[in-house]
Amino acid sequence: MVILGVLASGSGTNLQSIIDAIESKKLSARINVVISDNPGAYALERAKRHGLKTEVVTKDEYPEKEAFDGKLVSILKENGVGLVILAGFMRLLSPLFVRAFPMKIMNIHPSLLPSFTGLDVQKKALDYGVKFSGCTVHFVDEGVDTGPIIIQAVLPVAANDTPETLKKRILGEEHRIYPQAIQLYSEGRLTVKGRRVTVKDGGGQEGTLENPPVCIFKDE
Numbered sequence: 001m002v003i004l005g006v007l008a009s010g011s012g013t014n015l016q017s018i019i020d021a022i023e024s025k026k027l028s029a030r031i032n033v034v035i036s037d038n039p040g041a042y043a044l045e046r047a048k049r050h051g052l053k054t055e056v057v058t059k060d061e062y063p064e065k066e067a068f069d070g071k072l073v074s075i076l077k078e079n080g081v082g083l084v085i086l087a088g089f090m091r092l093l094s095p096l097f098v099r100a101f102p103m104k105i106m107n108i109h110p111s112l113l114p115s116f117t118g119l120d121v122q123k124k125a126l127d128y129g130v131k132f133s134g135c136t137v138h139f140v141d142e143g144v145d146t147g148p149i150i151i152q153a154v155l156p157v158a159a160n161d162t163p164e165t166l167k168k169r170i171l172g173e174e175h176r177i178y179p180q181a182i183q184l185y186s187e188g189r190l191t192v193k194g195r196r197v198t199v200k201d202g203g204g205q206e207g208t209l210e211n212p213p214v215c216i217f218k219d220e
């Protein structure tokens with residue numbers, strides 16, 4: 001079973017989807033610590049409600065980037081974390097952090113990478129006029145939203161979509177694919193070679209708009 005440390009700055013709906021998947025035994029993982037840089041993050045409330053350990057590390061306490069990241073790394077290591085989950089964590093990680101957990105950090109991003117990196121990406125996608133958008137779970141490397149892609153889910157953009165409506169629909173997909181990606185990791189089924197992540201026994205891709213097929217959660 002993989003031991004998770006979750007980093008979140010905001011509302012924590014992705015954290016919630018991971019907690020729910022663990023509690024309903026779809027996801028074989030344990031969350032040993034939830035860390036936030038924002039003392040007011042609702043993600044912390046969600047964690048506490050489920051009896052999870054929480055820590056707050058602020059940039060006021062650790063204004064130097066390296067010291068801030070060093071503190072995060074030490075909390076994660078002390079808590080025996082094997083896989084770091086970024087769930088709406090609003091700070092970029094330094095190379096020091098990334099090198100402490102090589103290919104052991106996952107992030108979820110609300111676009112089909114490599115399109116639309118950074119912030120406000122639902123608006124960027126609409127302004128560009130794409131017909132499909134979606135979300136991406138990827139391993140984290142030293143770039144911004146550039147690491148090897150694990151799962152993407154695709155959805156059509158509606159003519160009357162606003163950034164808010166698109167965000168909401170994408171979030172629904174995020175809540176499905178993030179626990180799936182972690183479960184694949186937990187089962188030891190992910191192999192990274194260069195930029196390519198392969199899924200052992202992942203099944204065929206033809207005719208689907210989601211990879212790998214959603215059936216990895218047996219009762220879906």
Ligand code: GRF
Pocket residue numbers: 008010011012013014015087088089108109110171174
């Ligand atoms: C999500 O849109 C995720 O893709 C992005 O940050 C947001 C976090 O939302 N990385 P939540 O805090 O999980 O609700």
